[in-house]
Amino acid sequence: MLELRLVQGSLLKKVLEAIKDLVNDANFDCSATGFSLQAMDSSHVALVALLLRSEGFEHYRCDRSISMGMNLGNMSKMLKCAGNDDIITIKADDGSDTVTFMFESPTQDKISDFEMKLMDIDSEHLGIPEAEYHAIVRMPSAEFARICKDLASIGDTVVISVTKEGVKFSTRGDIGTANIVLRQNTTVDKPEEATIIEMNEPVSLTFALRYMNSFTKATPLSNTVTISLSSELPVVVEYKIAEMGYVRFYLAPKIEEDEDETKPQV
Amino acid sequence: MLELRLVQGSLLKKVLEAIKDLVNDANFDCSATGFSLQAMDSSHVALVALLLRSEGFEHYRCDRSISMGMNLGNMSKMLKCAGNDDIITIKADDGSDTVTFMFESPTQDKISDFEMKLMDIDSEHLGIPEAEYHAIVRMPSAEFARICKDLASIGDTVVISVTKEGVKFSTRGDIGTANIVLRQNTTVDKPEEATIIEMNEPVSLTFALRYMNSFTKATPLSNTVTISLSSELPVVVEYKIAEMGYVRFYLAPKIEEDEDETKPQV
Amino acid sequence: MLELRLVQGSLLKKVLEAIKDLVNDANFDCSATGFSLQAMDSSHVALVALLLRSEGFEHYRCDRSISMGMNLGNMSKMLKCAGNDDIITIKADDGSDTVTFMFESPTQDKISDFEMKLMDIDSEHLGIPEAEYHAIVRMPSAEFARICKDLASIGDTVVISVTKEGVKFSTRGDIGTANIVLRQNTTVDKPEEATIIEMNEPVSLTFALRYMNSFTKATPLSNTVTISLSSELPVVVEYKIAEMGYVRFYLAPKIEEDEDETKPQV
Numbered sequence: 118m119l120e121l122r123l124v125q126g127s128l129l130k131k132v133l134e135a136i137k138d139l140v141n142d143a144n145f146d147c148s149a150t151g152f153s154l155q156a157m158d159s160s161h162v163a164l165v166a167l168l169l170r171s172e173g174f175e176h177y178r179c180d181r182s183i184s185m186g187m188n189l190g191n192m193s194k195m196l197k198c199a200g201n202d203d204i205i206t207i208k209a210d211d212g213s214d215t216v217t218f219m220f221e222s223p224t225q226d227k228i229s230d231f232e233m234k235l236m237d238i239d240s241e242h243l244g245i246p247e248a249e250y251h252a253i254v255r256m257p258s259a260e261f262a263r264i265c266k267d268l269a270s271i272g273d274t275v276v277i278s279v280t281k282e283g284v285k286f287s288t289r290g291d292i293g294t295a296n297i298v299l300r301q302n303t304t305v306d307k308p309e310e311a312t313i314i315e316m317n318e319p320v321s322l323t324f325a326l327r328y329m330n331s332f333t334k335a336t337p338l339s340n341t342v343t344i345s346l347s348s349e350l351p352v353v354v355e356y357k358i359a360e361m362g363y364v365r366f367y368l369a370p371k372i373e374e375d376e377d378e379t380k381p382q383v
Numbered sequence: 384m385l386e387l388r389l390v391q392g393s394l395l396k397k398v399l400e401a402i403k404d405l406v407n408d409a410n411f412d413c414s415a416t417g418f419s420l421q422a423m424d425s426s427h428v429a430l431v432a433l434l435l436r437s438e439g440f441e442h443y444r445c446d447r448s449i450s451m452g453m454n455l456g457n458m459s460k461m462l463k464c465a466g467n468d469d470i471i472t473i474k475a476d477d478g479s480d481t482v483t484f485m486f487e488s489p490t491q492d493k494i495s496d497f498e499m500k501l502m503d504i505d506s507e508h509l510g511i512p513e514a515e516y517h518a519i520v521r522m523p524s525a526e527f528a529r530i531c532k533d534l535a536s537i538g539d540t541v542v543i544s545v546t547k548e549g550v551k552f553s554t555r556g557d558i559g560t561a562n563i564v565l566r567q568n569t570t571v572d573k574p575e576e577a578t579i580i581e582m583n584e585p586v587s588l589t590f591a592l593r594y595m596n597s598f599t600k601a602t603p604l605s606n607t608v609t610i611s612l613s614s615e616l617p618v619v620v621e622y623k624i625a626e627m628g629y630v631r632f633y634l635a636p637k638i639e640e641d642e643d644e645t646k647p648q649v
Numbered sequence: 650m651l652e653l654r655l656v657q658g659s660l661l662k663k664v665l666e667a668i669k670d671l672v673n674d675a676n677f678d679c680s681a682t683g684f685s686l687q688a689m690d691s692s693h694v695a696l697v698a699l700l701l702r703s704e705g706f707e708h709y710r711c712d713r714s715i716s717m718g719m720n721l722g723n724m725s726k727m728l729k730c731a732g733n734d735d736i737i738t739i740k741a742d743d744g745s746d747t748v749t750f751m752f753e754s755p756t757q758d759k760i761s762d763f764e765m766k767l768m769d770i771d772s773e774h775l776g777i778p779e780a781e782y783h784a785i786v787r788m789p790s791a792e793f794a795r796i797c798k799d800l801a802s803i804g805d806t807v808v809i810s811v812t813k814e815g816v817k818f819s820t821r822g823d824i825g826t827a828n829i830v831l832r833q834n835t836t837v838d839k840p841e842e843a844t845i846i847e848m849n850e851p852v853s854l855t856f857a858l859r860y861m862n863s864f865t866k867a868t869p870l871s872n873t874v875t876i877s878l879s880s881e882l883p884v885v886v887e888y889k890i891a892e893m894g895y896v897r898f899y900l901a902p903k904i905e906e907d908e909d910e911t912k913p914q915v
Contacts, residue, residue: 191558198533198561215559226568226578227526231537233559260759267730271763292723293747293765295730302758312758457824464799464827481825492834492844493792497803499825 119147119183119209122176126205126220128169128338128358130196135335135356135364136165137189144240148182151362152207155242163328164351164367166245173361175204185209185216186238192218195231209235245367250345250353251320252279256299256312258342258356262333264297269326271295274371278321279314279346288326309340320346322370329354332366385413385449385475388442392471392486394435394604394624396462401601401622401630402431403455410506414448417628418473421508429594430617430633432511439627441470451475451482452504458484461497475501511633516611516619517586518545522565522578524608524622528599530563535592537561540637544587545580545612554592575606586612588636595620598632651679651715651741654708658737658752660701660870660890662728667867667888667896668697669721676772680714683894684739687774695860696883696899698777705893707736717741717748718770724750727763741767777899782877782885783852784811788831788844790874790888794865796829801858803827806903810853811846811878820858841872852878854902861886864898 123129136154143156143165152174154167171177199205199220206219213235220229264286268275272288272295279285283300301314335356336342345353351367358364389395402409402420409422409431418440420433437443465471465486472485479501486495530552534541538554538561545551549566567580601622602608611619617633624630655661668686675688675697684706686699703709731737731752738751745767752761796818800807804820804827811817815832833846867888868874877885883899890896 188558194536194558195561198536224568226566227563228566229561229563231559231561270726270730292720292726293763295727295761295763297759297761300758300760302756454824460802460824461827464802464829490834492832493829494832495827495829497825497827 118178118180118211119207120176120178121147121152121174121207123169123173123205123207124175126199126203127201128361129205130199130201131335131337132167132169132358132364133189133193133196135338136167137193138334139163139331139366140165140189142186142188142236142238144184144186144238146182146184146242147179149179153362156240158328158331162325162368163331164243164245166363166365166367168362169358170362173358176206180211183209186236187216187233188236191233195233198229198231200227248347248350249317250347250350251318252314252316252346254279254284254312254314254344254346255341256284256344257310258333258336258339260299260312261342261344262336265326265329265333268295268297269330273326274323275326275329276321276323277344277346277352278319279316280319281314281316284312284314320348322346322348322352324352324368324370328366328368332368335364335366338364384444384446384477385473386442386444387413387418387440387473389435389439389471389473390441392465392469393467394627395471396465396467397601397603398433398435398624398630399455399459399462401604402433403459404600405429405597405632406431406455408452408454408502408504410450410452410504412448412450412508413445415445419628422506424594424597428591428634429597430509430511432629432631432633434628435624436628439624442472446477449475452502453482453499454502457499461499464495464497466493514613514616515583516613516616517584518580518582518612520545520550520578520580520610520612521607522550522610523576524599524602524605526565526578527608527610528602531592531595531599534561534563535596539592540589541592541595542587542589543610543612543618544585545582546585547580547582550578550580586614588612588614588618590618590634590636594632594634598634601630601632604630650710650712650743651739652708652710653679653684653706653739655701655705655737655739656707658731658735659733660893661737662731662733663867663869664699664701664890664896665721665725665728667870668699669725670866671695671863671898672697672721674718674720674768674770676716676718676770678714678716678774679711681711685894688772690860690863694857694900695863696775696777698895698897698899700894701890702894705890708738712743715741718768719748719765720768723765727765730761730763732759780879780882781849782879782882783850784846784848784878786811786816786844786846786876786878787873788816788876789842790865790868790871792831792844793874793876794868797858797861797865800827800829801862805858806855807858807861808853808855809876809878809884810851811848812851813846813848816844816846852880854878854880854884856884856900856902860898860900864900867896867898870896 139158140156146153151170202223203220208217215232218231268288272290276287286297299312302312305311332354339356343355351369354366356364405424406422412419417436468489469486474483481498484497534554538556542553552563554561565578568578571577598620605622609621617635620632622630671690672688678685683702734755735752740749747764750763800820804822808819818829831844834844837843864886871888875887883901886898888896
């Protein structure tokens with residue numbers, strides 16, 4: 118028996134919007150500690166990890182750990198039918214091949230039940246070791262989304278370079294080049310507007326903008342984004358979910374033969 | 384000579400938006416009592432009835448009853464050129480094969496005349512007898528529109544079931560099932576937010592969501608919608624037009640071989 | 650060495666949006682007096698003239714007059730990456746085949762450099778003589794845009810007729826005819842809402858609505874538009890750019906064999 122009641126149901130709607138374009142089918146793993154997901158994107162390049170801790174739910178009952186395979190597109194269709202102020206409850210009976218999403222309006226005058234078939238999905242859970250990163254950038258998530266969108270209008274890849282003074286995003290395309298520099302800035306009115314750089318050593322890495330732009334679908338989940346960079350590791354783009362957990366995206370850097378060349382070689 | 388002056392011209396714009404997708408060509412019938420229309424949709428499944436009573440117009444002159452055949456798409460194109468605050472006057476000379484829509488801006492600084500050719504349209508006026516309904520549901524029109532849109536993302540048909548406690552909208556599709564229950568609720572702050580059920584006997588009927596969604600194009604005309612249901616009769620979905628009349632949509636229920644099956648049989 | 654710093658960078662963004670659909674490639678001419686452009690549209694029917702006077706820039710350095718060929722679509726892509734509150738600086742080194750657009754956020758925490766390749770574009774600068782016009786209409790730019798859009802839903806051409814009392818915009822199409830009359834009106838609360846007619850003699854001229862609708866892309870640049878009409882001259886549709894200059898569009902009238910016929914002859 119599984120019954121997870123989330124008063125701020127809009128969070129679950131936003132989580133699905135954040136990951137459904139990247140991942141088609143995935144197993145949601147439910148245990149006593151929380152509701153989580155780990156999945157590769159459909160082209161097996163990026164990895165998504167979601168955690169919603171049990172303490173973040175108003176009511177959390179999970180008698181035994183189970184894994185529920187869901188089509189995220191269909192799940193998103195159902196969650197779109199929940200109002201933004203609705204309470205969402207996820208329910209599944211032991212051994213059932215369906216999951217039920219219940220939506221309650223704040224006034225309790227409208228109660229909806231959406232039942233979805235579960236799928237059998239093969240998946241192996243990757244262990245993601247804790248790692249030391251060369252540089253960690255925390256910045257406003259809307260600014261990161263804007264930069265990725267702007268650069269994608271010029272080129273296909275972005276070089277992210279971090280120094281103590283700031284972080285530079287660069288691209289190159291047929292029509293020209295673009296460099297956007299954000300200065301470290303901790304003296305802002307609102308803490309979520311700060312750009313904070315923790316750097317052990319300078320780093321400069323190249324990524325496909327297509328994936329970065331997919332990751333920014335998570336922007337509504339958090340005012341800030343944290344980008345952790347190391348030359349030997351996939352970048353981690355993390356959106357914290359207030360008091361509950363996170364969505365993290367992992368993407369391996371592109372290896373460039375010529376460091377000056379931000380466009381892929383043909 | 385016909386001259387109908389409507390100070391709240393936006394009403395006529397909304398009426399056209401409500402019906403133009405359902406009906407291509409139709410006769411507008413003008414008599415001393417009002418401006419009306421009755422037409423089948425282009426696939427001859429649903430019926431639309433419109434009434435704008437003469438008392439609702441600031442000036443209403445109709446020397447003799449006439450029937451004016453119009454293409455609703457073209458009429459809508461012209462009415463879209465009226466500002467939302469414009470006064471609209473419909474004019475036609477006796478025996479003329481054109482109708483003129485005059486738009487006056489509130490300041491009278493902009494006067495527009497749009498002249499449209501009339502059409503000869505064969506139509507028979509159906510007598511719609513007053514009927515007793517098993518159940519009548521009055522609810523917020525935006526909520527009804529939301530429910531029809533949400534269910535259409537899951538299935539093709541909706542089962543509407545009414546009991547004294549509430550009204551249930553259900554559907555079933557490839558990805559799962561959905562049930563939305565609205566409770567009777569008369570103790571709301573604003574009367575237009577109430578859900579009121581008058582029931583003589585319980586009723587459960589199946590309808591094509593495609594048509595229901597077309598009907599909800601009339602939502603901007605009224606805060607509430609009234610749904611009248613009887614097992615032997617077409618459903619009536621009515622949007623009142625303040626102090627002037629109504630737009631009513633009629634749709635026959637689907638006959639299901641298996642009551643549990645909300646999807647059409649193949 | 651060229652360096653033009655424009656504090657109100659959004660103006661340059663709006664200028665590009667105003668002209669980029671009409672003109673693909675054009676030379677920007679930069680001299681001590683200002684930054685200007687003159688170009689035919691791609692079908693060689695309409696002419697665009699832009700002037701941004703040097704006094705309107707916060708900093709204006711242009712050591713020698715140069716002409717920079719740019720693809721306006723690419724330039725627009727880059728300027729879209731500037732924030733609406735950004736300061737924009739246009740920079741070019743002598744003899745360089747590139748131009749750089751620098752965007753500074755108001756807080757100076759984000760600095761972007763976009764470098765675009767220049768093009769060689771053949772162009773001849775047309776001398777546009779000062780002329781006397783039969784009639785000059787000044788009216789709200791949003792109203793002019795609305796009228797051109799509305800008429801384009803009915804017909805392909807517009808007849809603009811000016812008398813002392815007002816200006817009439819007419820069209821004719823398959824579905825009917827439309828006449829929109831604006832009265833001269835100088836007693837309005839806000840000066841930009843006035844419709845002012847200076848007339849030496851009545852004039853009635855026919856224009857392609859397709860071009861008129863392109864010109865109205867400049868609406869965000871100015872609250873008012875000035876339309877200068879003469880039977881022997883192209884119409885001038887002018888949008889002033891506050892304290893800096895203007896965008897002007899020139900379009901030759903259509904010659905109609907039958908004055909009553911507003912549709913092109915086949």
